[in-house]
Amino acid sequence: MKVLVVGAGGREHAILWKLAQSPQQPKLYCAPGNPGTEPLAASVGVGAEEVAALADFAEREGIDLTVIGPEAPLLAGIVDHFEERGLRVFGPRRAAALIEGSKAFAKSVMERRGVPTAAYRDFTDAEAARAYVRETGAPIVIKADGLAAGKGVIVAMTLQEAESALDMIMRENAFGDAGHKVVVEEFLTGQEATVMAFVCGTDIRLMVPAQDHKPAYDGDQGPNTGGMGTYSPVPVVTPELLDEVERTIIRPVVEGLAADGTPYRGVLYTGLMLTEQGPKVIEFNARFGDPETQVVLPRLESDLLEIFNSVVDGTLAEQEISWSEQAAVCVVLAAGGYPASYRKGDVIDGLDSTHAQSVIFHAGTKQTEAGIVTNGGRVLGVTGFGSDLRAAKQQAYEAVARVSFEGMHYRRDIADKALK
Template sequence: MKILLIGAGGREHAMAWKMAQNPEVEKIYCAPGNGGTAKEGKCENIELYKNCELLKFAKENNISLTVVGPEAPLVEGIVDEFKKEGLRIFGPSKYAAGLEGSKAFSKDFMKKYNVKTAEYAVFTDAEGSLSYLKKCSYPIVIKADGLAAGKGVVICEDYAVAEETIKAFMVDDVFKGSGKKVVIEEYLEGVEASILSITDGKTILPFVSAKDHKQIFDDNKGPNTGGMGAIAPNPYCTKEVLESFDKDILKPTLKGIQEENMDFTGIIFFGLMITKKGVYLLEYNVRLGDPETQVVLYLMKSDLVDIINAALDKRLSDFDLQWYEGNACCVVAASKGYPASYKTGYEITGINDVADKVFCAGVKLKNDAYVTDGGRVLCTSARGKSLDEAIDKAYSDIKKVEFEGMYYRHDIGKVK
């Protein structure tokens, strides 16, 4: 079996590593991949980026299965294009990908199908949104409608911050069109949880829960990032929380997917907020989360390729999904200055010295050496019989890795 894996992040390195364990997989082409996938068994990086180039490659190289890592190609409709050509591809259609591609579309979907979520309003003009914000109670949440690489959500403590956010999103257009429409949402106080799941359109099969740590500094301070580390399972996802999630969020979501005739065979990621008033859905993603994937797949005992094929063949209801006992933790090492400006091109040492696993993100190979090539550079992932053991092992490993300006949080898994 030859697989084409689209993407270049830590998520894709973890997916490549997991899929390579399937004995039937002969080759995984990572487009474009990174310095980690370049060294992963059975993997080969290919410098392809555009949907049309990827389609041509899949046809000419007898690709058995294409797996899409990031959200942008899904929102652009890559699945529809591949299916038109009779190619096997894992991911939702362009219409279904709107659940992530447009915050307004997803909130309207939640409301229509009684998915438990925060109150909200949608605006397409700065003036209207500012006049609404003058009447709001604070804190309040402002979300860019379109894709913003995980940086399009701002919690505003007062009107001054809200005004500044609207100016950045709608007037200065910092997200190149993605913030021209905004969702203004009730602020929910609580603990976040990520539940990555797989669906074949008839069944949604949840994976083990996870907890991401978004903010750059210890004690959850500073600006949001793409994620500075994660743990799984999420200790706040109690039996009661998971029952509420199933009843108030998962089941009505599946009903909506079916009633809207969405062509959805892929990943559906539920971003939850666990509050004193109950469990609410913050957002949908239509792909695996990063860095949650680097802990969830590390705990997955079942074969990832087998699960994907079961979804594509509409057999998920019969799939016996197995997990390793215990916990997993990953700690992200970032470039100095991230999530603002940062420099790249520094040599990375110690990747081959870790006891568990390094998943590379902003890493490239230069003369067979690893060098930094992004803001979030890599993460160390570890499994343990307890959460404390997994945390200790991940931190023990990250101390073996070095590059100039390397920064990581010291409290992953230890704070809410």
């Protein structure tokens, strides 16, 4: 079987790494790929958002299944386009992917289905948003409505920060079209958790939970990022809590989308705040999380390719999925300056120094004559494995210590919330 994975980041590297372990021994391709995916998959010189060119390649090469990694091609309608051409593809159609593409749309779905989430208002007028923020007070959360590469959320602890966030998004167009509408939300407190699920219509199979670390620096300090590290399992997410999340959040949403004529098929990512009143939704994503995938898929014991095919073929309800008891911790190594303007082109040393208890997933890297260099804000995801979180964290940071590049920075407290 020939399988094409679309994307170029750490998530796609992790997907290919797991697909390469399939007993079906698929021939793997990645478009466009990165230096980390090249030992696993043939690189295709087509960008992830070149929808027609990707479909042309799939037809020409006889690709049996295409897996869409990032959100941008999903919102560009790549699944719709592939299906119109009779090509098998894993991911939600554009209308269902709006659960990520518009925070206001996601809020409206939750509101109609009685799903617990933060109280909110959405605005297209900056002055109206400013008046609401002044009336409500801080702390408060300001979100760009559209896609902003994981950076369109500002947690404002003061009114001045909130008004600056509104100016940055709506007046200065920091996130382009994504900020033409903003969602202003109630500030929630508690621990965060991520629960991803394979979904086919109204059939759901939950994955093991993970906990991401969005702020750039230790102790959850600094600006938000796309994610600085993650771990799994998450002790605060008990089996009972997981059942509650499926019953009160994920199932009502997928049933609501199906009832609206936009059935969901693919991976649904649910970002949660575990409040004193119970779990509440922070956000939905229409694909595997990054870097959550880098700790969740290593714990998957079942054949990922078989799961993908069952979703596409409508047989997910018959699929048994098993998970390992081992723990995984992923530490993101970021470029100097990230998440603001960051360095590129620095040579990376130590990439070949991993061992059986760790793996390095490439996120923002590039092959040059000088060697593999940094080419993104989040450069690498270093994942360690162990019998428990403490052991997995040790393996991850031992592997981190062997990697270096100019300006490299990372959090040193990934998984500490669980260990404390």
